[in-house]
Amino acid sequence: MIRVFLVDDHPMVVEGVKALLGGLDTLEIAGAAGSGREAVERLAQQPADVALVDINLPDMSGIDLCKDLKSRFPKMRILALSTFKERSYITRMIEAGASGYLLKNASAEELEEAVLTAAGGRLYLSMEAAETLTQTSAAPALPLLTQREKEVLSLIAEGLTNGEIADKLFISPLTVDSHRKNLLAKFGVRNTAAMIKYALEYRLL
Amino acid sequence: MIRVFLVDDHPMVVEGVKALLGGLDTLEIAGAAGSGREAVERLAQQPADVALVDINLPDMSGIDLCKDLKSRFPKMRILALSTFKERSYITRMIEAGASGYLLKNASAEELEEAVLTAAGGRLYLSMEAAETLTQTSAAPALPLLTQREKEVLSLIAEGLTNGEIADKLFISPLTVDSHRKNLLAKFGVRNTAAMIKYALEYRLL
DNA sequence: GCCGTCCTCCCCCGAAAAGGGGATTTTGCA
């Protein structure tokens, strides 16, 4: 019997999940909380195997709660529950230690499967979440860099100056400066800071 | 009958997978290739439902091949095959469009389950891969920033200069410069480029 | 009250980057 704990500030959602999972004999609802703090308190009293955690909570984000719960109860598995299938939500939640990501329109079967999968130590992603992750991120106008430009870019990101990069690549600092200018132009930004941010966001580094 | 295609430059691995999956009646080995280019050529002739792709190929990385295959054959599912369970490999492969990540020590059962899961459009992660992703990344010495410093940092990342930030926050450019210097000191870096990289890696932005 | 942190502002000075040009040699590919 897998003990499931719910964290969501919407009573309707809490009751809905209870109803969906109520009749099953593989798991039981061990409790629920409407906020992050309440969840921590209740779980300290009465542990659970799997926690269903809403992304949006009144006192803290589901991501922070996830990290917190994972540090307090390392063995407990956490399933993220959300209405959104934004890529950053999913990856952040997973990186925060969640064992899965579910949308709130999940069916009883999907809910059960997710809980069982998470309890087994495996990662469960809903179809929609998996699709979002799998979609090849259509990079909007990501600049085409030459080999040399990539080298220079990564050295800039390391914090080296033009002179140091020149020494490393055995070229003139003036050449490095040219590459740097070309990079700024290709990225369409005004300075190094914005370029590094852009480059990292589009995984060019 | 799910058609499986193999991409790996080690004949032993290819034969091993064939042997492991050979006796099953849910799937069949539709072909194999030892390089990225060869894989593209063969798949163009004879399509497959699921491709098992090694991370390390002689002519290109599995990640690049994955992107390439996904753009050429959008309906085909790709499973990453690797000896490593490094976090960056896993996330990059998934973001490149892979439907799963397997270690090469996978059993016949796991292989089959992975192929079936991928063919069904779902994401399959091996236990080890899931664990790696799930591990809360112990942020090594991430600097504690004040509220004001965070504001300044994010504006720096946008590409604004001290003067522009000063206008935006209604403070003196000299103050912005102080924050900037404190930020550099807290991050332990020498310039903005390295700071932005650091900040993005540790999700402070 | 005292201490520490945060936020604010200021000084000097040199180094680096940004913005604008131009020019030459490799090199890859058709």
Place this chain on the structure above:
DNA sequence: TGCAAAATCCCCTTTTCGGGGGAGGACGGC
């Protein structure tokens, strides 16, 4: 072989950063 792109190098100027300080007011905790 010939062209385009890449890579290399150079000039100029102005702006922005980075490094080293110092200092005062606000605010909270002890």
